Amino acid sequence: xxxxxxxxxxxxxxxxxxxxxxxxxxxxxxxxxxxxxxxxxxxxxxxxxxxxxxxxxxxxxxxxxxxxxxxxxxxxxxxxxxxxxxxxxxxxxxxxxxxxxxxxxxxxxxxxxxxxxxxxxxxxxxxxxxxxxxxxxxxxxxxxxxxxxxxxxxxxxxxxxxxxxxxxxxxxxxxxxxxxxxxxxxxxxxxxxxxxxxxxxxxxxxxxxxxxx
Numbered sequence: 001x002x003x004x005x006x007x008x009x010x011x012x013x014x015x016x017x018x019x020x021x022x023x024x025x026x027x028x029x030x031x032x033x034x035x036x037x038x039x040x041x042x043x044x045x046x047x048x049x050x051x052x053x054x055x056x057x058x059x060x061x062x063x064x065x066x067x068x069x070x071x072x073x074x075x076x077x078x079x080x081x082x083x084x085x086x087x088x089x090x091x092x093x094x095x096x097x098x099x100x101x102x103x104x105x106x107x108x109x110x111x112x113x114x115x116x117x118x119x120x121x122x123x124x125x126x127x128x129x130x131x132x133x134x135x136x137x138x139x140x141x142x143x144x145x146x147x148x149x150x151x152x153x154x155x156x157x158x159x160x161x162x163x164x165x166x167x168x169x170x171x172x173x174x175x176x177x178x179x180x181x182x183x184x185x186x187x188x189x190x191x192x193x194x195x196x197x198x199x200x201x202x203x204x205x206x207x208x209x210x211x212x213x
Contacts, residue, residue, distance in 0.1 A: 004208040005030040006053040025192040030101040047087045052077030102186025109181045110210035115199035119171030128169045174198035
């Protein structure tokens, strides 16, 4: 079963392996996630399962969602997300079932982590795309970090789509594949993943067994 779990990036630290090597890891609190809804090809046109993550107060939950949670006999959740699974895998899950990271991941697994990258606001081409700056002497005046020429003057006479220009940098979905899972703390639902993962501290991330493994 290759379920994805939603979690929060708690930050980075370091651990020591049995060989005495020091390894930088990112700590992710993955789950527990609760099965809210099952979708089947006959009824919905595809096979998937809807999971919920983190508790939410009823007073902060809209009434239609409260009815949705009551069908599964679960408490309101703050975040909902879907995971595509094979029909036989969906049948093996029950509404209200709690899924913990220790049931899905094991040390040594390769995992993929998806999240929103850090938002850096409106930035220029030097920071956003790594453009080289212009020379700072010999007549250059207030043109040190500009992008230079943007397009031809005659044909096509316009800026082509996809041109590297200044604009919003970051805050986009990024997936890092093939990260090694160093340690699993099943009691506290913690994953220790070698290296860095996308997103800011306390940001939401989705973790799955790597498609490359």
